[in-house]
Structure formats: structure tokens, C-alpha cells
Amino acid sequence: MLKLFRFLRPYRWGVALVMALVLLQSLAELYLPTLMADIVNKGVVTGDNAYIWRIGGFMLLVTLGGTLVSIGASYYSSRISAGFGRDVRGKVFSHVENFSLQEFDKIGTASLITRTTNDINQVQQVLVMMMRLMVMAPMMCIGGLIMALSKDAKLTLVLVVAVPVLTLTILLVARKGLPLFRAIQKKLDKLNLVLREGLTGIRVIRSFNRLEHEQGRFVEANRDLTETSVKVNQIMALLMPLMMLIMNFSSIAIIWFGGIRISEEHMAVGDLMAFLQYAMQIMFSLLMLSMMFVMVPRASASAVRINDVLLQDAVIKDPAKPASKSGRHGDGKTISGGTVEFDNVTFSYPGAEQPAVEGISFRAMPGEVTAIIGGTGSGKSTLINLIPRFYDIDSGSIRIDGVDVREYTQEQLRAKIGLVPQKAVLFTGTIADNIRYGKEEATDEEIRRAADIAQATDFIEGMQDGFGSMIAQGGTNVSGGQKQRLSIARALVRKPDIYLFDDSFSALDYKTDARLRAALRRETTASAVIIVAQRVSTIMDADRIIVLDEGRIAGIGNHRELMATCEVYREIVSSQLSEEEIA
CATH class of the missing domain: 3.40.50.300 (P-loop containing nucleotide triphosphate hydrolases)
Structure with a gap:
């Protein structure tokens, strides 16, 4: 997935801004429990209402500032990820356009469509999370540990036990889920292939009464994808209850041992409350990381598939010393x-x-x-x-x-060359647009002349809007012979050297x-x-x-x-x- 991040170069300053905003948000959230501890220790215990109001007002300002930078981080991370997705889709599409038929045969049209849409969306969604969490989660975890140590070093021993157990749980669950995420993308390709064949070949399917057969193929591919998705979701669903169980036991341990520390006058009540909040922040930072473990493996599998397309060299390439546009080759x-x-x-x-x-x-x-x-x-x-x-x-x-x-x-x-392929292909748009596809700057007179030669004028003029009549997707509203004549007209308007x-x-x-x-x-x-x-x-x-x-x-x-x-x-x-x- 890191290879795809080269497309983030135009957004490097935006990424830096998001990280700075997230850093400020993390600092604000880390500061709030300490302010709360001060209110309890210096305000509530001593009955100093003025101190409570002053520090409470300051807490509101810190909260407001953290909220504003959080909104800013969300806005810019969304814009950057959307721009990244747009750039990668454009790159993949332009690269695929250079493929010879050999590469299309190798990868497959259905797979190329999945990689250009679903796979890029997966990476785009994870990018938003990474820009937010790859700064916030480590900052909250490390910052929380430092702040917890500052409140009571001995009580931090509870976290020394809880954090490794939580981390190990996340790693074990992720290890089980990663292969399944890769399998999901392949099964999605298969489903798209079956669906595409079923929709494009619907006339043949109906004419041979093979609807049940095709429904069976789709049901089988759909069931295969569903079963894998359910399995991976069941594995990942274990993560949240396990984490909550560990977090709740950690809270019980902190309150238990913290109460002992207070009774021995080694710790203040406000410090215990702050310590508990820091412990929860550390746990939730690991929870945020676990969310990344849920999405990153699937996005990583998608990124590999996208890179496979981008790294696929076209077999057919232009020469280093091409024939000159003036009409003479390099050797004269x-x-x-x-x-x-x-x-x-x-x-x-x-x-x-x-x-x-x-x-x-x-x-x-x-x-x-x-x-x-x-x-x-x-x-x-x-x-x-x-x-x-x-x-x-x-x-x-x-x-x-x-x-x-x-x-x-x-x-x-x-x-x-003016090519008229074996299977006539028309595009969504007007008849004139389809003929003009052979020569973009063709005049109306040239289009009409090409249609005359192709023996297409009669049926075109018989349509309601003539040359302005719309062609449906795939040319389904014209006959096979009409398609062929429009394809021939498209080649004729080009006036090539070779037909x-x-x-x-x-x-x-x-x-x-x-x-x-x-x-x-x-x-x-x-x-x-x-x-x-x-x-x-x-x-x-x-x-x-x-x-x-x-x-x-x-x-x-x-x-x-x-x-x-x-x-x-x-x-x-x-x-x-x-x-x-x-x-």
C-alpha cells in the first residue's frame, strides 16, 4: 500500500496540516484529565468555588479548541483522500487505455472494473483513517502513559499487564482476518464476472432458457462471497467484546489498587480519576489501532491489486525513434x-x-x-x-x-486506419455523436455523406430526431444491421488510408x-x-x-x-x- 502513497505527493502540505491539527487535538484531550484532577484536588476538596469556575471555564476553552481542530482535520483529510482517489483512478484508467488486448485477456475486464472502483474506494477510506489515527493513536497511547506515570508510577503496573494482553489479542484476531480479506476481493471479482456475463448476455440466456442456470451461478458466487464475509466479520466481531472485557477488568484493577493508594495517602482522589481517564485513553488508542487492523488488511489487498495493474507493462510500446509526422521515416x-x-x-x-x-x-x-x-x-x-x-x-x-x-x-x-470490428460497438449518445467518433471535427455534411455511403440514411431519417436520435447503452434500440451500417459510417467519416x-x-x-x-x-x-x-x-x-x-x-x-x-x-x-x- 505504501507504493500507492506516491500519489500523495501533491498533497504533502495538506497531510502535514492534518497531522498538525490531529496533534493539537490529541494534546487537548490529554490535557483535560489533568485539569479535571486539579478541579477535584484544589477546588472540590478545599471548597474553592472560584478555582472550580476558573479551571472549568479553561476546560471548556480547551474542549472548544480541540473540537475546532478536529473538524479541520476531518475536513482536510476527507478532501485529500478524495483527491487521492481521483488521481489513482485517473492513473489506472489512463494506464489501462495503453494496454494491448493481451493485457486485457490476462487481467480480465471484470477484474479491471473492480480494481478501478471498489479497490480504490477501500484504499481511499483507509487513508482517511490513517491520516487521523496514525498520529492520534500513538500520541494518545504514549502521551497517556507519560501522564499516567506522572500521576502514580506504581499504579501504572496495571497497564504494564493490560496493554500487552490487549495488543496480543488485536494481533491474533488480525492474523486470522487478513487472509480472508484478501479472499474477499477475489470472490468479489468472480461475482462481478458472473453478473457482467449475465447482464450482457441476457438475450442468449433467455433464448436458450438458461435463466435458472445463470441464477445458480450467481447464487453460488454470491453465497461464496457472503460466507467469506460473514466468517471474517465473525472473527472481527470477537475483537470488540474481548477489548471491552480487558478494559473493564483494567478499570476494576485501577480503582481497586488506586483506592488502596488513596487510603495510604500516596495518591489524591483527583489523580485517581485522571489516571483512570488516561488508562481509558490508552486503551481506546489501541482500539483505534485495532480498527485500522480491521480495514488496513483489506485495503492492503486492494492496494496490491491496484499496483499489479499499474506495474503491468504494456507489451506493445511506441518506438524510441518513431516515424516522423511530416511523412518521412527516420531513414528517409x-x-x-x-x-x-x-x-x-x-x-x-x-x-x-x-x-x-x-x-x-x-x-x-x-x-x-x-x-x-x-x-x-x-x-x-x-x-x-x-x-x-x-x-x-x-x-x-x-x-x-x-x-x-x-x-x-x-x-x-x-x-x-478505419476499422469496422466484427462486433459492432456503439456508444451512448446521438447517432451523429457515434459517427463523429471516427473524426471529432467532422461537419454535419461529412457525417451525412458517410451515412449515405453506408446505406444508413434511410433508417436514420426514419427515426424521430434523425441524426440527433439517441442510441441506448450498447445500441440496444437499433438492429444488428443498423449497428453495422453506423459502424461503417464511423470508419468512412475518418477517410483513412486503410479500411x-x-x-x-x-x-x-x-x-x-x-x-x-x-x-x-x-x-x-x-x-x-x-x-x-x-x-x-x-x-x-x-x-x-x-x-x-x-x-x-x-x-x-x-x-x-x-x-x-x-x-x-x-x-x-x-x-x-x-x-x-x-x-
Whole structure:
């Protein structure tokens, strides 16, 4: 958890102020029992009412001052912890944005959400306590012991027995609870994962009547978390009665032996009352520390998980000497057009036994349509994901305009690309906002033109507010085909050098598909277009078709050439088209 405290550097003066205020509050509370002892010894015993009023008024002033500094400490500690939480959340979010898909696969989306919300909240809450208690508890404990010694050294022997017993009790309970606090965070991750899958996949769950199965998964994960939480709370619940028992026995011992000391005239009544209060302050300071022992282990587990994210280096990094923005690489090569070259590319997913793609070599030229087709799991989408460097290849090279993609910054590289993913993703906001996502400064005219080419204008204008119509979370108020067309419009408004369509026409009817491809042909004459498709009809007219089979290229050519030379392609065509259509 200490590693996270580097985010407190901007607040170091605020932390120092809180500690100073807490110190003043502690001094005020330590001074009050001595004033009370003076009132009893010098005022009540002698009947000096003037002294009682004078010292009593002074006690009220000390109490008021202690209250004011306590309010100030609470206010500033709350502000500092809130600012700390904001900064850590911002850092985690910006760091996660730099992750490649490999890091997302490793940590998991549900876990990242938990770490950015629940875990940071845990640390933030403990920080407030630490700023207050890490000064007050030791100050009250040590100060109380000193003041108790000043009242009667022999009576302090009671505390010599009580304090170690109390400390040992706290340590034993905390030792039992610490592993369980760590387990709670992992079980919370599991619950979030099950909940997220249940909510995002509700259509599939209902369509297959698997509601009871998903409810069972949730109940099991929820019960697991509940049982662990109950167990840890039962352990921590023992702490308070044990501490009260020790404190009460300590009070009895102090009063018993203190009474003997008074009867022997070694101690005054006021001093015994003050001693008892100091003993309670010492005990309560240990109680405050025990509260930290309850929360710190869980916060510590959360801090470790947050640090794991922050210390997770992105596998994909920008080069030390990137391609220049002027359009020339460091060695003088000109960067222009949109030529994509794969040169003997091999790539394996982390932990996979076999490469996803192997020995891939081809070239996609500007003004041409390059299509990729193959069976399920043949590596089509993998090739698309390698071009914008969502993953880095194991061997070979991918070049854009003669420059290896690893020599561009990720921003430069992706500025050249307009990607339409396999699963159309829309964001909450208007239709215009979603299309403008591809180009922030796009004009209304550019948005409309992109929608026209994507064959989306008709259904957009049919909506109540046209381009100002709101898209619901996840795009649930539009159909699959409408989502795809809006995703295509988002890529078109960008006007990139390279268009990547990852099975982006699968939800379109044949008529819309044909119109869209024809419009794309006219729009993308200066750009390279790479299309991944399952339907042969979508890619028959492509300038170049790449046939994949189990991660390797089975054939390259146009439709006619492949029909004559590639058996895998002929099998795909014959499975989809009738003999008349093939002819």
C-alpha cells in the first residue's frame, strides 16, 4: 500500500496540516484529565468555588479548541483522500487505455472494473483513517502513559499487564482476518464476472432458457462471497467484546489498587480519576489501532491489486525513434498512400500450443479490395487485429507504406486506419455523436455523406430526431444491421488510408450488401480496403482474395483464378452458392 502513497505527493502540505491539527487535538484531550484532577484536588476538596469556575471555564476553552481542530482535520483529510482517489483512478484508467488486448485477456475486464472502483474506494477510506489515527493513536497511547506515570508510577503496573494482553489479542484476531480479506476481493471479482456475463448476455440466456442456470451461478458466487464475509466479520466481531472485557477488568484493577493508594495517602482522589481517564485513553488508542487492523488488511489487498495493474507493462510500446509526422521515416522513406504488406508473418496467442497464423505473406494496394476468407478459426480476424497492432507478431513483419508498423507510434499507425470490428460497438449518445467518433471535427455534411455511403440514411431519417436520435447503452434500440451500417459510417467519416472490415456485412441483406460495396468502391479509390467475410457473394468481386486454412494461406488470386487453382476456395464456394451462381 505504501507504493500507492506516491500519489500523495501533491498533497504533502495538506497531510502535514492534518497531522498538525490531529496533534493539537490529541494534546487537548490529554490535557483535560489533568485539569479535571486539579478541579477535584484544589477546588472540590478545599471548597474553592472560584478555582472550580476558573479551571472549568479553561476546560471548556480547551474542549472548544480541540473540537475546532478536529473538524479541520476531518475536513482536510476527507478532501485529500478524495483527491487521492481521483488521481489513482485517473492513473489506472489512463494506464489501462495503453494496454494491448493481451493485457486485457490476462487481467480480465471484470477484474479491471473492480480494481478501478471498489479497490480504490477501500484504499481511499483507509487513508482517511490513517491520516487521523496514525498520529492520534500513538500520541494518545504514549502521551497517556507519560501522564499516567506522572500521576502514580506504581499504579501504572496495571497497564504494564493490560496493554500487552490487549495488543496480543488485536494481533491474533488480525492474523486470522487478513487472509480472508484478501479472499474477499477475489470472490468479489468472480461475482462481478458472473453478473457482467449475465447482464450482457441476457438475450442468449433467455433464448436458450438458461435463466435458472445463470441464477445458480450467481447464487453460488454470491453465497461464496457472503460466507467469506460473514466468517471474517465473525472473527472481527470477537475483537470488540474481548477489548471491552480487558478494559473493564483494567478499570476494576485501577480503582481497586488506586483506592488502596488513596487510603495510604500516596495518591489524591483527583489523580485517581485522571489516571483512570488516561488508562481509558490508552486503551481506546489501541482500539483505534485495532480498527485500522480491521480495514488496513483489506485495503492492503486492494492496494496490491491496484499496483499489479499499474506495474503491468504494456507489451506493445511506441518506438524510441518513431516515424516522423511530416511523412518521412527516420531513414528517409516517404510515408503515403496505404499499402499494407505482410512478410512471412507468424503469430501465436499467449499460452496457445499452435500459431494462430503462420508464414503469411501478401500485399494490399491502395485502390484495390483485398478480401480474406476461410473457415471458422482459420485466422481471418487475427490478421485484421495485427495491422493496428492490437497484438504484436512473433516473427516476420507487417509494413504500411514500406515502414514496419512497430516503427510508427500507435497514434500515427491508427490514424491511418478505419476499422469496422466484427462486433459492432456503439456508444451512448446521438447517432451523429457515434459517427463523429471516427473524426471529432467532422461537419454535419461529412457525417451525412458517410451515412449515405453506408446505406444508413434511410433508417436514420426514419427515426424521430434523425441524426440527433439517441442510441441506448450498447445500441440496444437499433438492429444488428443498423449497428453495422453506423459502424461503417464511423470508419468512412475518418477517410483513412486503410479500411479494415472484419466480417462487417454479415447482418446486411444481399441487396443492401451489394449497394454498400458498390458505394465503397467509388469512395475508396485512393485507399486500401481489406475485407474479412464469411459470405462468398461479398468478396467475389474483390481484386485479390486470400484463402486461409488453419492459419496458413491456401491460395491467393481473384475469384476465377481461385476456382481453377484452390480446392479450399472451391469447397467454400460450393457450400454457399448453387451451380448456376458459380457458373
